[in-house]
Amino acid sequence: MIEQNAPYVVVIDGPSGSGKGSLALRIAQNLDFNLLDSGAIYRLAALKALQKEVDINDELSVFESIVDLTIRFEIGQELSIPFLDGINMSNQIRQEATSEAASVIAQYPSVRQRLLTFQQDCFQPPGLVADGRDLGTVVFPKAKFKFFLLASVEIRAQRRHKQLIAMGISSNINTLQAEMTERDERDRNRSESPLVPAPDAIVVDSSMLDLEEVINLVSAHIKEST
Numbered sequence: 001m002i003e004q005n006a007p008y009v010v011v012i013d014g015p016s017g018s019g020k021g022s023l024a025l026r027i028a029q030n031l032d033f034n035l036l037d038s039g040a041i042y043r044l045a046a047l048k049a050l051q052k053e054v055d056i057n058d059e060l061s062v063f064e065s066i067v068d069l070t071i072r073f074e075i076g077q078e079l080s081i082p083f084l085d086g087i088n089m090s091n092q093i094r095q096e097a098t099s100e101a102a103s104v105i106a107q108y109p110s111v112r113q114r115l116l117t118f119q120q121d122c123f124q125p126p127g128l129v130a131d132g133r134d135l136g137t138v139v140f141p142k143a144k145f146k147f148f149l150l151a152s153v154e155i156r157a158q159r160r161h162k163q164l165i166a167m168g169i170s171s172n173i174n175t176l177q178a179e180m181t182e183r184d185e186r187d188r189n190r191s192e193s194p195l196v197p198a199p200d201a202i203v204v205d206s207s208m209l210d211l212e213e214v215i216n217l218v219s220a221h222i223k224e225s226t
Helices: 020-031 038-051 059-065 090-094 096-105 109-121 135-139 153-166 173-189 211-224
Strands: 009-013 034-037 071-075 080-084 128-132 145-150 202-205
Touching (some): 038 096
Parallel strands (some): 009 145, 034 128
Antiparallel strands (some): 071 080
16 A cells, blocks of 8 residues: 555546556555545546436526535445435446537636535545546645546547446447547637646656556656655
8 A cells, every 4th residue: 555644636638548547446445545536536427417308408406406416435445436416427427428518617707616525525535536627636736646648549449448338238349439539629729727737736748658658657756655
């Protein structure tokens, strides 16, 4: 186990499919820290809106649909396990329709503000490992460790395709790549909390690295600095 002193936050930002979720899970396990999958929070919020059959292109309707949102996470073997209103939604939030809806509602300032406090409240002893898109710039700007995980869209689409197939979810790799490209563009260019590395983040390109290599790289940096 990596040694630690006072509670601190490790953030791992990056685009969809870059492997930040798997990395965050393993680092949280190594540190025995709490885990936050902020992307799953937005997917769960989007799922709640879809369940209530609101127009996801209407910011006010989406905001009103998630006022009573109840979310929690458990650490699974390979991914965090998300619960919405007490129900395991692991498969539902990985559906591309949910991911697309999440990318749309993530543009809304009222939705981001509603979910910001929830994310920040997840920082509890002994510490927190969190992955997302704006954690190092907006949610936890004073995090002790900030990483930004990159990978080519082709590699990310391949990884997500394998992940979905393993979960028993049908997937088309070409469609995935096109949707990721569109989502990247939307996330990078949104006015509210765009997808950019924090100025003090360590940028890691995982395109040619496997998960264990990335874990070792990130773990070594944390161990050297604690």
